Each structure stands twice: as structure tokens, then as C-alpha cells.
Amino acid sequence: MLYAILCYNDEDITSAWTKEEDDRVMARLAAVTETVAKAGRLGPVARLMPTTTATTLRKAGQGKRLEAGPEPPVVTDGPFAETKEQLLGFYVVDCASLEEALSFARELGHANPGGAYELRPISLFLPGTAVT
Amino acid sequence: MNELGWIDLALRSARPRVLGALMRYFRDLDLAEEAFQEACLSALKNWPGQSPPHDPAAWLIFVGRNAAIDTVRRQSKQAPLPPEDALSDLEDTEADLAERLDGAHYRDDILRLLFICCQPDLPATQQIALALRIVSGLTVKEIARAFLVSEVAMEQRITRAKARVADANVPFETPDEPERVKRLAGVAAVIYLMFNEGYSATGGDALIRDPLCEEAIRLGRLLLRLFPGEPELMGLLALMLLQHARAKARLDGAGAIILLEDQDRRLWDRGLIAEGLALLDKALRHQAAGAYRIQAAIAALHARSARAEDTDWREIDLLYAALERLQPSPVVTLNRAVALSKVHGPAAALAMIEPLAAKLGGYFYFFGVKGAFLMQLGRSADARVAFDRAIALAHTPTEAAHIRSQIDRLSRENKN
Numbered sequence: 352m353l354y355a356i357l358c359y360n361d362e363d364i365t366s367a368w369t370k371e372e373d374d375r376v377m378a379r380l381a382a383v384t385e386t387v388a389k390a391g392r393l394g395p396v397a398r399l400m401p402t403t404t405a406t407t408l409r410k411a412g413q414g415k416r417l418e419a420g421p422e423p424p425v426v427t428d429g430p431f432a433e434t435k436e437q438l439l440g441f442y443v444v445d446c447a448s449l450e451e452a453l454s455f456a457r458e459l460g461h462a463n464p465g466g467a468y469e470l471r472p473i474s475l476f477l478p479g480t481a482v483t
Numbered sequence: 484m485n486e487l488g489w490i491d492l493a494l495r496s497a498r499p500r501v502l503g504a505l506m507r508y509f510r511d512l513d514l515a516e517e518a519f520q521e522a523c524l525s526a527l528k529n530w531p532g533q534s535p536p537h538d539p540a541a542w543l544i545f546v547g548r549n550a551a552i553d554t555v556r557r558q559s560k561q562a563p564l565p566p567e568d569a570l571s572d573l574e575d576t577e578a579d580l581a582e583r584l585d586g587a588h589y590r591d592d593i594l595r596l597l598f599i600c601c602q603p604d605l606p607a608t609q610q611i612a613l614a615l616r617i618v619s620g621l622t623v624k625e626i627a628r629a630f631l632v633s634e635v636a637m638e639q640r641i642t643r644a645k646a647r648v649a650d651a652n653v654p655f656e657t658p659d660e661p662e663r664v665k666r667l668a669g670v671a672a673v674i675y676l677m678f679n680e681g682y683s684a685t686g687g688d689a690l691i692r693d694p695l696c697e698e699a700i701r702l703g704r705l706l707l708r709l710f711p712g713e714p715e716l717m718g719l720l721a722l723m724l725l726q727h728a729r730a731k732a733r734l735d736g737a738g739a740i741i742l743l744e745d746q747d748r749r750l751w752d753r754g755l756i757a758e759g760l761a762l763l764d765k766a767l768r769h770q771a772a773g774a775y776r777i778q779a780a781i782a783a784l785h786a787r788s789a790r791a792e793d794t795d796w797r798e799i800d801l802l803y804a805a806l807e808r809l810q811p812s813p814v815v816t817l818n819r820a821v822a823l824s825k826v827h828g829p830a831a832a833l834a835m836i837e838p839l840a841a842k843l844g845g846y847f848y849f850f851g852v853k854g855a856f857l858m859q860l861g862r863s864a865d866a867r868v869a870f871d872r873a874i875a876l877a878h879t880p881t882e883a884a885h886i887r888s889q890i891d892r893l894s895r896e897n898k899n
Contacts, residue, residue: 404758472761
């Protein structure tokens with residue numbers, strides 16, 4: 352079974368880390384992942400940029416029916432903030448601009464209306480080897 | 484990280500929110516600061532050996548509020564009549580001690596706290612010092628070191644500034660939208676001042692003071708998290724990140740200035756650049772461009788150029804022209820002239836800055852730039868006069884040394 356492990360913490364605190372503290376944390380994490388990576392069991396690893404870089408696309412349809420609703424999707428600045436919806440999955444996609452990423456997300460939203468996508472640039476990406 | 488490490492970090496990052504809330508309750512900066520201190524001492528006593536409280540800020544506000552109520556009670560026994568203001572919210576507070584914190588309040592609390600520091604009648608350095616002391620919680624010693632002045636002098640400066648803002652009477656009601664916009668603009672300005680004081684110091688020995696830049700970036704991030712839909716805050720943060728990304732390349736081993744076109748671009752911090760570009764990308768989706776966004780767009784053009792000769796100076800010239808229209812200022816025109824010199828040559832650029840002489844007669848960069856244009860035109864004697872004037876106006880030994888190196892180049896070229 353493949354597991355996704357999603358990382359949560361208080362951004363007020365992590366953004367107050369000095370460069371040295373940040374490097375130390377990353378080095379300690381790398382030491383933990385190394386064993387799993389050597390065994391060929393580590394998939395992609397990503398560190399996201401701060402939530403200040405996030406953009407959220409609220410999809411049309413609000414999940415009540417499968418066809419897209421009459422209202423167009425709405426783009427807002429900032430991270431996904433609702434608590435009544437749950438994280439169900441993610442895509443990693445290479446785009447030249449936020450506009451390009453948004454148009455991909457709009458296509459996804461058209462295929463599956465309801466809910467929202469949060470778009471967040473990735474600051475560190477390690478592709479990993481586990482998945483076959 | 485050891486135990487005191489995480490506690491310290493938690494206290495530091497909770498500070499703006501906690502102090503902002505305590506200010507709302509007690510409407511007195513000294514009382515709020517004292518209450519925060521009490522709460523921190525209590526945290527240092529109670530937190531070790533435990534896991535962090537679920538919401539450290541809420542814990543600190545609760546404890547700080549109780550501590551301040553005790554203080555006000557004690558004082559009210561000594562003084563015949565406590566000032567009405569200090570007690571304004573006290574009864575509600577007592578009646579409702581276990582009240583859950585209202586998340587909607589705290590962004591305006593933090594904004595108010597920052598806004599208190601940026602009273603326009605305070606000199607810029609005092610606004611910055613006050614923001615560092617009150618909002619960031621740096622010690623007077625740390626701030627004195629950042630400004631390279633004595634601790635005593637900084638203590639006096641902060642005390643004076645505090646007395647001035649105490650009289651400023653920033654209203655405590657939740658601000659309406661125009662008031663909020665006004666506060667955001669004032670606060671953005673003081674954050675950018677702080678950044679600039681670090682990026683290009685106006686005094687002391689060192690040209691660059693990284694801690695000021697880093698603190699300004701931290702506050703910029705904090706503010707944008709609170710107001711995620713404000714394009715000018717995105718622009719401001721992008722601008723600071725893109726400029727700060729060049730920090731390691733701006734001075735050589737001996738501390739001398741390296742101009743943008745001569746910098747080793749491999750030393751630029753790619754992480755900061757990527758974040759800055761992502762923010763700018765977001766900001767540009769919004770309609771009318773603001774001054775920070777335009778400046779960030781200019782910084783981004785530099786960041787995107789792998790080599791100095793790849794720089795799109797034509798586009799930079801256009802962006803400066805847009806900035807000139809939005810925010811006319813001789814300094815902006817001076818910057819535009821540098822871009823213009825790359826596109827149309829030094830003669831056109833010199834013609835552009837000549838009319839600025841009256842307004843920028845006391846400005847170091849004006850004479851540095853003018854000297855450089857004259858040098859490019861082969862007018863060595865005139866260049867020398869401009870450079871001498873620049874040295875006389877330099878803020879730091881580093882700036883003066885940079886101009887002297889230009890004069891050396893001038894003499895070498897004359898000999899050849």
C-alpha cells in the first residue's frame with residue numbers, strides 16, 4: 352500500500368526559523384527518509400512554498416450535481432480555508448505560470464465539479480523511486 | 484532544537500497576535516507589554532517538560548490578561564481614580580474570562596499594533612525601531628546593534644517614540660474598509676522602510692544589515708497571511724524577497740560594493756527568487772498595478788536574467804515610466820535614467836537627470852549616477868567633480884569606497 356504523509360505545522364513558527372534552523376530540520380528529515388529511499392520505498396517528496404503564495408480555485412457546481420453549475424469557478428488569493436471539505440488528493444504539474452496552472456485546474460474542475468483546488472508552488476521536489 | 488529553543492520560537496512568533504489582543508483589552512502599550520512579559524515568564528515556568536499548548540497565542544493572551552487585571556487592581560488601590568481608558572474593557576473581560584478567542588479580531592489587532600508604530604510625524608528610523616521593539620519583540624540591545632548605535636541612545640530613541648505614539652490616539656474600534664486600507668498602506672510603508680534600512684543603510688559602518696531585511700520579510704509574510712487578497716502586499720513581499728535574494732552577491736570579500744551587472748548571479752538565492760516570482764505572478768493577476776508591484780516586476784526582470792547582458796532594459800525603462808506616472812519622484816526618474824542609458828546611451832540619460840539637480844542636490848546616488856554617465860561620455864573632469872560630490876554625501880564608508888574605486892578607474896583610463 353502506498354501512503355501519502357501530509358505535513359502540517361504552524362507557519363508562524365516555521366517561517367520564523369533562521370536559515371540555519373531550517374537547514375538543520377531538513378537535514379534531520381533527510382536522514383530519516385534516507386533508509387526508506389535506499390530500500391526503494393520512497394515516492395515523491397515535496398516542500399510547498401508558504402501559504403502566502405497560494406491561490407484557490409472554487410469550482411463550479413458546489414458538488415451538488417455532476418454537471419457544472421451555472422456559476423463560473425471563482426479564483427481567490429490565499430490557501431484553501433474551508434473546514435467542511437476534506438483533502439482527497441493532489442496533482443503535481445509543471446507550468447510556466449500561475450495562469451497556466453489555473454487553466455489546467457479549470458479543466459480538472461470541468462471534469463469534476465464541486466469542491467476546490469488549492470494551487471501552491473513547490474519549493475523543493477524529489478521525484479523518488481518507489482512507484483512502479 | 485532543544486526545549487528552550489521551541490519555547491523561545493513559540494513566544495516570538497505569538498508575540499504580534501498576543502500583544503495586539505492585549506492592546507485591544509487594555510488600550511495601553513506599557514500595560515500590554517508588561518502583561519505579555521508576565522505571560523512569557525509564566526510560559527517559561529510551565530511549558531518545559533510538556534508538549535506545546537495547542538494554541539500558544541491563546542494561552543498567552545489568557546494568562547497575560549489575568550496578569551494585567553491584577554496590575555490594574557493593585558494600581559487602583561494606590562491611586563484614587565484609575566484612568567477610565569485603562570479600565571474600558573475590564574468588566575467584560577472579568578465576566579468572560581473563559582471566552583474563546585475571536586479569530587476575526589486578531590488580524591485587525593496585529594494591523595493596529597503595526598499601525599501604531601508608523602505615525603507619519605515620527606522620523607523613519609524611529610518608526611522602524613519602534614516596530615522592531617513592539618511588534619517583532621527585538622531587545623533594545625539587538626535593535627541598537629542593527630542600527631550600530633549605543634544601547635543607551637537606542638533606549639532613549641524608543642522611549643521618545645513611545646511617548647509620541649501614546650498621544651497619537653489610534654482608535655480601537657474595528658476599522659472600516661477605508662480606514663483599513665489606510666492602515667495597510669502605512670504599515671506596508673514602514674515595513675519597506677525597515678527593509679531599505681537593512682538593504683542600504685543610511686548610517687554606520689556596514690552597508691547591508693541582514694537582520695533588518697529578514698525581519699521586514701517576516702513582517703511582510705505575516706501581514707500577507709492576514710490579508711491574503713491584497714495585491715500590493717504581494718508586490719511588497721515579492722519585491723523584498725527578490726532584492727534580498729541578491730544579498731550574498733552584493734559585496735565582495737573585503738566588503739566593497741559589487742554593482743548589479745558585475746555580480747556573480749550563481750550566488751543569488753534561488754529559493755527566495757522562486758517565492759518572489761510566484762508572489763509577483765499572483766499580484767499581476769489583479770488589475771491596476773501599484774508601486775510595489777511595479778518595483779517587484781523590475782526586480783523580477785533582473786532575477787530572470789541569467790547574465791547581466793540578457794537584461795531586458797527596454798522593459799525596465801517602461802516599468803520605471805509607469806512608476807513615474809503613478810508616483811512621480813526625482814528618485815524614480817533617476818532610476819529610470821539608468822535603464823534609459825542602457826537603451827539609448829549615456830547622453831540621453833544625462834539629459835534626463837539634468838533637471839533633477841535642484842531637487843537631488845544632496846543625494847549621494849544622484850552624483851554617483853551622474854558621474855558614471857559623464858565617465859561613459861568621456862568627460863573625465865566633469866565626472867571627477869560629480870564623484871567628489873558623491874563622496875562628500877556618502878552615508879557609509881562602503882559607499883564612499885565604491886565611488887573612490889570609480890575615480891581610480893577614471894584616472895587609469897586617462898593614463899591609457
